[in-house]
Structure formats: structure tokens, C-alpha cells
Amino acid sequence: IMLSLQKILLLHVLACLGRLTHVIAIIDGEKAPENSMQYMASVQNNKGQHVCGGFLITEDFVVSAANCDDSNPTYVVLGNHNLKNGNHQKIKIENKIIHENYQQIGQGNDIMLIELSEKVKLCHRVEIIQIPHAEINLKENQVCQVAGWGTTKTRGKSVDELRVVDVSVINQRVCEEQWHGLPANVTCAGGYETTKGFCQGDSGGPLVCHGFAVGVVSFNYKENCNYPNKPNVYTDISNYRRWIDEVLEKKKFPKTFFCVKHLK
Known part of the structure; x- marks a missing residue:
């Protein structure tokens, strides 16, 4: 009985830790330096x-x-x-x-x-900020940045100070597997098997790679900012130049x- 009780307590602790990690891992960015991202x-x-x-x-x-x-x-x-x-x-x-x-x-x-x-x-x-002059091919796992004044948790409130986070580009095939019916002319980065990504209120902001705005924040999964989740999706600007x-x-x-x- 004592052993069973210990197991129950252990499972309870692990479950609590799992929920805590899930909650604090939203967005996972930082305040943008004042002299950065002035666009x-x-x-x-x-x-x-x-x-x-x-x-x-x-x-x-x-x-x-x-x-x-x-x-x-x-x-x-x-x-x-x-x-x-x-x-x-x-x-x-x-x-x-x-x-x-x-x-x-x-x-x-x-x-x-x-x-x-x-x-x-x-x-x-x-x-x-410059936008691509021609179609670009982002590499898988290439690190880019996304920023905004959106919420830092699901159904939260927008923040007063601009926040920025590094996100990695996701292979297009992987993104299509996760998003059935993924529209054309999009790029995926962050929000999948990671704690980093965008949230509500960040729509319209740029995905910045090597100093160029290559994407526009479009949508995530059911307005859910609790990652890991489906990939975050951006409009690919190069297709609209x-x-x-x-x-x-x-x-x-x-x-x-x-x-x-x-x-x-």
C-alpha cells in the first residue's frame, strides 16, 4: 500500500511539473533591445x-x-x-x-x-526593412526572428513592450504533413516541437531572416499558443513581390x- 501511495504521489508531482513547464514555455521570447527592429x-x-x-x-x-x-x-x-x-x-x-x-x-x-x-x-x-527582390529558399533549421506586441499566453492580453524570439525554419514537407490543406505561398517556422513561436496579436508582423522581412505572421493552430504544437505559418513575401x-x-x-x- 505504501509503495502504491508513493507511486501515486510521484505521478502527481510529475504531472504538476509537466503542466508548469507547459505553461511557462509559451512564446519564450524576450524584450527587444531599443536599438533593434525599428521598422x-x-x-x-x-x-x-x-x-x-x-x-x-x-x-x-x-x-x-x-x-x-x-x-x-x-x-x-x-x-x-x-x-x-x-x-x-x-x-x-x-x-x-x-x-x-x-x-x-x-x-x-x-x-x-x-x-x-x-x-x-x-x-x-x-x-x-528590405523585402526579398526574388523568390528565396529558406533552409531547414535556419534561425530567424519574429517579434510583436501580442499575448504571451493563450487568451492573454497584449504586452506594452515589443518582444522578440528566435524561431527555426521548418521543412515544408514536414509542415504540409502537420497541416492538412496547407495553403500555397507560405513559410513555416517555430511553434512545432519547440517552446518558441508567435501568439495572438502578433499577426502581420515580420519573419526576419538575415535582415530581410521574408514572411508575414498569418496563423497558428486554433489560436493556441501552448507549444509544442503545429508549425506557425507565415505568408511568404517573395511570392508577392x-x-x-x-x-x-x-x-x-x-x-x-x-x-x-x-x-x-
Whole structure:
């Protein structure tokens, strides 16, 4: 009887440890350094609430996910990792261009261009990130980064300070095996046999590899951030470069405005 009781207690302890590990392993990132990822954009609603991520590719265009339009975003905030800090550029959204083949999340073409109502002032706090000029082939286990102000646990609240995490690229065949009906033109990284990945509120943010924004955060499994799980899925930007260029070519860009430091 005593031996059975000991076994029961041991199993109980192991179960508790398993649950604890499962809980604390969500996202598994860290605060982004202030001088990093200065292209990150917080896409917000008319109440000033963060609803999605994005990233700056020209002085007046931000890339985000098409599914973010469901939250009716009206502003984009750039220039500060801490959203509680008012020292940033808050710019009204002029127009949202959703890819014509997008239908709903999980079915592909999850990409949107956000046109800002005015030019961003590029300076030491705001920079543009490059996107691939042609189709790229990411290598399996290649380490990239994803960042955002999303939740750090399932059904949690968005954070005030930008967080970043390293994620490894997952073989496309493996991703297709885990995701039956995986849409075309996507990349998978993180969220599978790992404690690292994105969560809700991170949609629209970039997957960054070697300094290029190669993917757009699209979806995970049933809004579940408790990893290990199915792979996290990103829209592959290289497959949409022509579409992006066509949209941008319709605009005439005036001279760029830069922050200027006055010399003594």
C-alpha cells in the first residue's frame, strides 16, 4: 500500500511539473533591445488599442496581414518599442489594400498593404526593412526572428513592450504533413516541437531572416499558443513581390523626410 501511495504521489508531482513547464514555455521570447527592429509597427484601432503587427517597407507603406482588417485598424504607431510611451509617430491609415485572392485566414494570400496618410519621418527610431527582390529558399533549421506586441499566453492580453524570439525554419514537407490543406505561398517556422513561436496579436508582423522581412505572421493552430504544437505559418513575401511593386508603382513618392541632428 505504501509503495502504491508513493507511486501515486510521484505521478502527481510529475504531472504538476509537466503542466508548469507547459505553461511557462509559451512564446519564450524576450524584450527587444531599443536599438533593434525599428521598422516594427503597431497597427491599432480607433481606441488606441494594439490589434496587429506590421512593418515599414517605404516611407508611407506598412505590410501587415489581410486578416488584420477584421479588427478595423485606423492608425499605425512607429518609433517606440514601448506602446505606453507617447514618444512615437502615430499616423492615420489612408488606405488598406488587401490581396485580391484573400478570402479568409488559413486559406492563403494573407497579406495587406497599409497606406499611411502622411510620410513617416525616418530617423534613429524609425527605419525601413528590405523585402526579398526574388523568390528565396529558406533552409531547414535556419534561425530567424519574429517579434510583436501580442499575448504571451493563450487568451492573454497584449504586452506594452515589443518582444522578440528566435524561431527555426521548418521543412515544408514536414509542415504540409502537420497541416492538412496547407495553403500555397507560405513559410513555416517555430511553434512545432519547440517552446518558441508567435501568439495572438502578433499577426502581420515580420519573419526576419538575415535582415530581410521574408514572411508575414498569418496563423497558428486554433489560436493556441501552448507549444509544442503545429508549425506557425507565415505568408511568404517573395511570392508577392510583384504584387507589392504594382501597388507601390501607382504612387508617386515625394522626397523622403529625415530626422536631422543640428550640429553645434
